[in-house]
Amino acid sequence: MSFRQFAFGLTATFGFAWLAVVIVPFFMMRSVEPVAFTEAADGKEGIYHPKTTGRVTNGAEVYASNGCYNCHTQLIRPTYAGNELGRPDWAGLKMDEERGDTRRESNVFDYQGEKFAQIGLNRLGPDLSNVGRRVEAEYAKGGDAKLWLMMHLYDPRANPQRPTSTCPSHRFLFEEKEVLGQVPQDALPVESPEGTVVIPSPDANELVDYLLSLKRDDAVPASMNYGPATKPAEAKPAAPQG
Amino acid sequence: MSQASSQSPEADALLRSEIDRSLRHPVMFFFTSGAAWLAVALLLGIISSAKVHAPGFLDSCSWLTYGRVQPAHLNALIYGWGCQAAFGTLVWLMARLSRQTCRAAGLILTAGHVWNFSVTLGVIGILAGGSTGVPWMEMPVFAWVPMLLSFVVISIWSMVQFKVRPAGHVFISQWYVLAALIWFPWVFASAHLMVHGFSGSPLMAAAINAWYRSALVFLFFTPTAIAAAYYLISKVTGRPIYSYSLSLLGFWSLAIIAPWAGMQKLAGAPIPNFLPYLGAAATILIAIPAIAVGVNLLKTAAGAPETVVNSPTLRFTVAGVIGLLVTGAACVFLNVPPILRMSQFTLSGYGFDVLAIYGFFSFVAFGMIYFVVPRITRREWLSSRLIKVHFFLSVYGVVTVALVAIFGGVMQGLGQEAFAQPWEDAAMRAYPYAVATTIAWIFLLFSNVFFFLHLALMWLRLGRRSSHPTLLGHGHHANLHDSIHGPEGDIDNAGPGSAPAH
Numbered sequence: 222m223s224f225r226q227f228a229f230g231l232t233a234t235f236g237f238a239w240l241a242v243v244i245v246p247f248f249m250m251r252s253v254e255p256v257a258f259t260e261a262a263d264g265k266e267g268i269y270h271p272k273t274t275g276r277v278t279n280g281a282e283v284y285a286s287n288g289c290y291n292c293h294t295q296l297i298r299p300t301y302a303g304n305e306l307g308r309p310d311w312a313g314l315k316m317d318e319e320r321g322d323t324r325r326e327s328n329v330f331d332y333q334g335e336k337f338a339q340i341g342l343n344r345l346g347p348d349l350s351n352v353g354r355r356v357e358a359e360y361a362k363g364g365d366a367k368l369w370l371m372m373h374l375y376d377p378r379a380n381p382q383r384p385t386s387t388c389p390s391h392r393f394l395f396e397e398k399e400v401l402g403q404v405p406q407d408a409l410p411v412e413s414p415e416g417t418v419v420i421p422s423p424d425a426n427e428l429v430d431y432l433l434s435l436k437r438d439d440a441v442p443a444s445m446n447y448g449p450a451t452k453p454a455e456a457k458p459a460a461p462q463g
Numbered sequence: 464m465s466q467a468s469s470q471s472p473e474a475d476a477l478l479r480s481e482i483d484r485s486l487r488h489p490v491m492f493f494f495t496s497g498a499a500w501l502a503v504a505l506l507l508g509i510i511s512s513a514k515v516h517a518p519g520f521l522d523s524c525s526w527l528t529y530g531r532v533q534p535a536h537l538n539a540l541i542y543g544w545g546c547q548a549a550f551g552t553l554v555w556l557m558a559r560l561s562r563q564t565c566r567a568a569g570l571i572l573t574a575g576h577v578w579n580f581s582v583t584l585g586v587i588g589i590l591a592g593g594s595t596g597v598p599w600m601e602m603p604v605f606a607w608v609p610m611l612l613s614f615v616v617i618s619i620w621s622m623v624q625f626k627v628r629p630a631g632h633v634f635i636s637q638w639y640v641l642a643a644l645i646w647f648p649w650v651f652a653s654a655h656l657m658v659h660g661f662s663g664s665p666l667m668a669a670a671i672n673a674w675y676r677s678a679l680v681f682l683f684f685t686p687t688a689i690a691a692a693y694y695l696i697s698k699v700t701g702r703p704i705y706s707y708s709l710s711l712l713g714f715w716s717l718a719i720i721a722p723w724a725g726m727q728k729l730a731g732a733p734i735p736n737f738l739p740y741l742g743a744a745a746t747i748l749i750a751i752p753a754i755a756v757g758v759n760l761l762k763t764a765a766g767a768p769e770t771v772v773n774s775p776t777l778r779f780t781v782a783g784v785i786g787l788l789v790t791g792a793a794c795v796f797l798n799v800p801p802i803l804r805m806s807q808f809t810l811s812g813y814g815f816d817v818l819a820i821y822g823f824f825s826f827v828a829f830g831m832i833y834f835v836v837p838r839i840t841r842r843e844w845l846s847s848r849l850i851k852v853h854f855f856l857s858v859y860g861v862v863t864v865a866l867v868a869i870f871g872g873v874m875q876g877l878g879q880e881a882f883a884q885p886w887e888d889a890a891m892r893a894y895p896y897a898v899a900t901t902i903a904w905i906f907l908l909f910s911n912v913f914f915f916l917h918l919a920l921m922w923l924r925l926g927r928r929s930s931h932p933t934l935l936g937h938g939h940h941a942n943l944h945d946s947i948h949g950p951e952g953d954i955d956n957a958g959p960g961s962a963p964a965h
Binding site: 285335 | 514515516518519522523524525528529530531533534592593594595596597598601633638641642645646649653657658661662663664665666667668669670671672674682715718719722723726728729730731732733734735738741742803804807808809810812813875879880881882883886887889890891893894
């Protein structure tokens with residue numbers, strides 16, 4: 222084996238795989254074709270437009286820089302790859318009051334607007350694909366969802382329903398401020414030294430905004446909904462939502 | 464190797480000691496600062512692992528929150544210890560095997576400092592809250608360009624040395640060294656460019672990141688460690704490599720299979736479906752090069768069992784080769800489809816990384832350090848007891864971390880898949896394994912603090928002045944010395960080819 226053959230072999234074996242799994246998919250995935258609803262399958266026409274609200278970009282940065290992805294995932298796998306769809310509140314809600322069963326697997330549009338899809342490394346905590354939905358509909362049922370998340374970030378184990386949570390406290394995202402006039406509206410109901418209140422920092426506000434925006438259970442066109450066979454029939458009447 | 468040389472033994476020994484002397488500063492710098500980084504990485508590892516089972520531990524400070532300490536721990540382990548140990552190994556091996564003294568030691572040393580400085584700033588950046596949130600690429604974006612440039616400066620002279628080597632046989636280690644030198648910048652640059660440079664699909668960025676993590680292990684740490692293992696085992700036992708065909712199979716199967724591996728970490732994500740499953744298949748097939756290389760090396764070492772026990776170098780290297788075989792087995796176990804869905808988002812991913820980086824790569828790197836440092840400092844290791852403590856604590860520690868995390872991860876995965884049970888059941892399953900992992904990291908930290916001190920003393924040239932290497936057995940040293948190190952084993956402190964010190 223001459224050096225020339227050796228170098229060619231190295232370049233060819235690596236380069237082929239590199240093109241096939243890194244370069245070509247990267248450029249092909251750069252622009253994804255929009256998917257349309259069809260009258261026959263979905264009961265309505267038009268392009269599927271996923272909407273996210275809130276300060277997603279800033280919040281995702283706080284999420285990233287504090288390493289939430291070390292314990293939380295954002296991926297609902299299809300049933301051949303995992304059982305997330307089976308849980309009652311991970312992939313959407315099993316019994317949404319208005320829309321019925323909203324559970325569906327993650328799709329390519331769910332991560333729009335983010336720089337890096339935080340698929341996550343480990344599940345020491347629950348999946349967060351639909352944490353916004355879950356907090357509003359279950360954890361803070363009827364109450365203030367934003368406050369519930371703030372309190373959770375401030376001290377996850379203070380909630381009597383979650384004594385075993387291993388989520389770290391993010392007290393460093395909050396500030397102790399002296400009260401000079403009115404008590405600020407966003408002050409947390411927690412203990413603090415006399416004459417001060419605890420209020421969320423801009424980072425905490427952005428993070429909570431981002432987490433509340435995680436509601437990846439909107440109705441998708443039937444052509445890209447690979448959920449269990451019973452689903453389309455149930456989802457159909459619920460599809461058009463303002 | 465020495466047989467290929469037509470020079471007289473004296474001239475040969477003189478050349479070797481000149482090569483060692485020319486590389487003394489850069490190689491010692493890589494090894495010592497790598498060992499210091501290892502101690503830092505282990506300390507951060509203890510803190511982060513403790514937080515998994517005791518979330519209140521050190522939780523008042525933003526710098527020490529789990530989400531920052533864990534990435535800082537892995538980045539320090541990979542870029543601080545792993546890469547620097549690898550650079551020292553690659554540079555020294557290529558110079559020795561190409562029989563060229565290094566004429567750019569100052570430049571390599573400077574580049575090493577730049578690398579070290581970038582990694583320091585990067586790790587501080589992660590702890591300070593500047594993490595990019597991209598696994599294994601968390602260091603703030605300013606760090607990767609200087610790191611890439613300093614790698615180029617470090618590696619270019621090794622390429623030149625290979626180019627101008629005297630004509631003759633190319634040893635197996637040189638294939639792997641060249642491959643590592645070519646693959647590392649290719650993998651590192653393309654992953655960082657795709658993720659930080661170009662804007663593209665956030666999902667492909669995640670997929671390329673998963674590929675990068677796998678490629679760094681299989682296309683940089685693995686070839687570097689295999690190069691060192693081939694060299695050390697045949698050198699110290701004085702035996703030829705068992706089978707040339709197995710060597711060829713081991714090399715080319717790695718080159719063909721490893722670049723496809725990695726994206727199985729995104730199985731089930733909305734990316735083209737062939738990517739994760741091709742990745743899983745390729746990772747399973749990594750067992751082929753692992754077995755080919757492992758068997759080849761163990762067969763070579765098996766011819767001199769006493770040497771393996773007595774030589775610190777061989778003991779670590781052979782343990783590392785066994786680590787390679789275990790890594791190959793873990794590749795198969797964790798990635799077969801029924802297990803992949805359970806291992807994908809659990810502790811076993813981390814356990815696998817620790818197994819590959821510590822259980823395999825680092826053990827071989829320790830073997831390399833125990834071999835090279837006496838030659839370049841012209842002093843012998845001070846204490847065989849320290850070496851033994853290092854060896855046994857490391858073995859106990861890494862076996863616990865890797866196996867507990869891999870097994871515990873699968874248990875955790877079983878809990879996750881049981882979708883009819885409340886989530887708390889699955890979350891609680893990680894607890895006992897996390898406790899065991901913390902204890903094992905403490906063992907590893909303990910063993911490596913001693914290793915670092917021992918190495919620092921050698922770096923200060925406070926090692927023993929002797930021509931008898933420090934061995935671990937109780938045999939008669941003079942005899943062992945001759946039988947163990949073969950014609951080239953003498954570190955030339957007093958031999959005929961000895962060059963004047965300094």
